[in-house]
Amino acid sequence: MEALAAARPRSRRWTDVFERPGVLASVLISPAVVFVTALVGGPLALAVWLSFTNATTGLHGKWVGLENFRREWGNPAFQHAVWHTFLFTVISQAIVLVGAGLIAHALLKDFPGKWILRFLILLPWAAPIALSLMAWKWMFDTSYSILNWTLVHAHLYKPLDVPQYLAQPKLAMGSVIAVHTWRILPFAVVIFLAGLSSIPKEVHDAAAIDGATGFRKFWSVTLPLQLPIATVALLFGIVFTATDMAVVYILTQGGPPPSFSTEMVTTWAYKTGVESGSLGAGASISLVLLPVLALVSIGMLWFARRTEVS
Amino acid sequence: MAQAFREKGLSYLIVGPFAIVLAFPFYVMVITAFKNQTEFYDTSVTPYWFGKHSPTWANASYLFHHTEYPTWLANTAIVGACVVAITLLLAVPAGYALARLAGRVGQSLGVGIFLTYLIPPTLLFIPFFAVIRQAHLTDSMWSLVLVYPSFTVPFSTWLLMGFFKTIPQELEDAARVDGASRLKTLTRVVFPISIPGILTVVIFSFSLVVNEFVYAFTFISPSDQKMVSTGVYTDLIRGDLPEWGAIMVAALIPSIPLALLYNTFLDRFIAGFTGGAFR
Numbered sequence: 001m002e003a004l005a006a007a008r009p010r011s012r013r014w015t016d017v018f019e020r021p022g023v024l025a026s027v028l029i030s031p032a033v034v035f036v037t038a039l040v041g042g043p044l045a046l047a048v049w050l051s052f053t054n055a056t057t058g059l060h061g062k063w064v065g066l067e068n069f070r071r072e073w074g075n076p077a078f079q080h081a082v083w084h085t086f087l088f089t090v091i092s093q094a095i096v097l098v099g100a101g102l103i104a105h106a107l108l109k110d111f112p113g114k115w116i117l118r119f120l121i122l123l124p125w126a127a128p129i130a131l132s133l134m135a136w137k138w139m140f141d142t143s144y145s146i147l148n149w150t151l152v153h154a155h156l157y158k159p160l161d162v163p164q165y166l167a168q169p170k171l172a173m174g175s176v177i178a179v180h181t182w183r184i185l186p187f188a189v190v191i192f193l194a195g196l197s198s199i200p201k202e203v204h205d206a207a208a209i210d211g212a213t214g215f216r217k218f219w220s221v222t223l224p225l226q227l228p229i230a231t232v233a234l235l236f237g238i239v240f241t242a243t244d245m246a247v248v249y250i251l252t253q254g255g256p257p258p259s260f261s262t263e264m265v266t267t268w269a270y271k272t273g274v275e276s277g278s279l280g281a282g283a284s285i286s287l288v289l290l291p292v293l294a295l296v297s298i299g300m301l302w303f304a305r306r307t308e309v310s
Numbered sequence: 311m312a313q314a315f316r317e318k319g320l321s322y323l324i325v326g327p328f329a330i331v332l333a334f335p336f337y338v339m340v341i342t343a344f345k346n347q348t349e350f351y352d353t354s355v356t357p358y359w360f361g362k363h364s365p366t367w368a369n370a371s372y373l374f375h376h377t378e379y380p381t382w383l384a385n386t387a388i389v390g391a392c393v394v395a396i397t398l399l400l401a402v403p404a405g406y407a408l409a410r411l412a413g414r415v416g417q418s419l420g421v422g423i424f425l426t427y428l429i430p431p432t433l434l435f436i437p438f439f440a441v442i443r444q445a446h447l448t449d450s451m452w453s454l455v456l457v458y459p460s461f462t463v464p465f466s467t468w469l470l471m472g473f474f475k476t477i478p479q480e481l482e483d484a485a486r487v488d489g490a491s492r493l494k495t496l497t498r499v500v501f502p503i504s505i506p507g508i509l510t511v512v513i514f515s516f517s518l519v520v521n522e523f524v525y526a527f528t529f530i531s532p533s534d535q536k537m538v539s540t541g542v543y544t545d546l547i548r549g550d551l552p553e554w555g556a557i558m559v560a561a562l563i564p565s566i567p568l569a570l571l572y573n574t575f576l577d578r579f580i581a582g583f584t585g586g587a588f589r
Binding site: 022024025026027028029031032033035036039040041042043044046047050055057058059099102103105106107109111114115117118119120121122123124125126127128129130131132133134135136137138139144146149159182185186190193235239242243244245246249250266269270273274279282283286287289290293296 | 317318320321322324325326328329330331332333335336338339342350351353356357358399400401403404406407408410411416419423426428429430431432433434435436437438439440441443444456457459460463464467492493517520521523524528538539540542543552554557558560561564565568569570571572573576579
């Protein structure tokens with residue numbers, strides 16, 4: 001290819017410089033790299049710097065060393081937020097993985113009405129979350145909840161003794177987890193579908209010829225092939241869940257008070273940094289998510305390398 | 311034959327219940343949106359269906375005549391269009407270069423760009439907030455045009471890289487043998503066949519703009535600069551009482567077209583994802 005290009009007679013123009021692959025590549029890549037560095041790398045560095053200062057509303061703060069971290073580390077509100085985030089992430093992701101695996105497998109086959117069912121399943125992910133949460137808020141309404149109407153009419157609860165979905169501490173956590181699971185599940189289905197459709201048909205044929213059926217086939221053929229797909233879905237799921245704020249903030253704002261049973265790292269950082277105006281402390285709280293993220297990234301890299309080899 | 315029949319039945323049995331649960335809030339949305347207000351505060355009328363005075367356009371008409379909803383729709387469309395334009399301008403060339411030209415360095419750069427997508431917006435939120443305030447950009451929707459591409463560009467670059475990898479190299483070689491320059495090959499051969507991939511990125515970026523809540527909520531407080539997601543949440547409460555009917559109409563309008571687009575492009579999305587991640 002290079003020889004051909006060199007042999008071709010050509011007039012000298014300034015655009016000729018683009019004929020060198022290295023030059024063209026750099027020209028095409030650098031705007032994106034510069035942009036990402038400036039708008040992701042910059043703020044990330046700024047977040048780290050702010051976390052060591054006592055900045056309140058602007059960028060001017062005094063260096064206070066590890067003071068913010070030390071104070072938050074001993075703060076029960078922060079400790080609870082970390083624990084809640086952990087529960088929120090682990091429980092919702094466990095349900096999502098199992099559900100998405102089941103749905104994606106069922107959707108691989110063709111059957112009448114598949115399009116509409118797939119449409120219904122993807123709705124929670126495709127619809128803007130802050131808007132679909134309005135439906136949940138209405139369904140969790142204290143007096144006119146459709147869920148409670150059903151419970152009362154099924155004679156499971158008395159009209160004045162119905163569950164308060166967002167006001168009872170444990171129930172509030174359950175509701176937040178349920179809604180977040182509802183939202184992430186379709187996304188995991190999409191990832192599973194992507195992964196499953198990349199498994200060649202021959203694998204199943206080969207397994208059939210070798211006489212692998214039922215449980216054996218599931219255990220030694222299907223499951224190992226799911227593992228990388230499940231990993232990707234899980235990694236995304238962890239990032240989207242641990243760092244999500246919209247669901248919790250709109251539904252409970254970290255409440256209900258006084259127990260604040262749904263306070264997450266994100267809402268706590270937001271309340272501290274933005275609502276109470278301690279940017280430095282807020283930044284130090286949100287940075288707690290960074291190690292989690294680093295672990296996820298390492299997993300992702302490991303995965304990328306592994307698929308490249310095979 | 312019997313086995314195929316059984317397998318189909320099993321699919322329905324799994325997908326059916328999930329579909330009902332997942333779509334249920336949207337069903338509630340539709341019923342409430344077109345229900346007479348007195349009826350949804352009346353427990354003798356079933357919440358699963360309309361009463362005597364429904365369906366009605368009253369909630370929709372209230373939304374469009376007595377709230378700033380049309381303005382929020384317009385703001386969202388403007389910010390969305392700007393973000394899509396910036397995203398394409400940066401991600402299309404970068405995605406192509408990473409797929410074709412850059413070799414081993416490109417591989418690591420590609421993974422690097424992708425990883426930045428995983429840096430959670432909530433982590434970048436506080437520094438952005440500080441900078442936007444310092445730059446006196448608060449309360450203007452242009453602050454969002456500046457910030458949103460920081461999450462759309464990395465993922466779009468990754469997706470496009472996957473798409474460009476699926477275009478056979480031979481096609482480009484043929485154009486180059488015919489005497490086209492690399493630049494011309496790009497604009498005349500590569501980009502036109504990548505339109506489906508580019509459209510996927512357009513939909514992804516636009517829906518992200520409509521979806522985003524935290525930045526839009528914090529950066530902007532004047533009603534006439536708000537986005538759909540935040541305006542509905544903050545402004546559609548009269549006194550202490552949310553306008554549930556109008557809120558549901560407001561939620562349905564952006565949700566349905568977005569969901570339809572998503573579904574239509576899902577297969578492309580999966581193909582792009584597969585090209586990048588699973589190969």
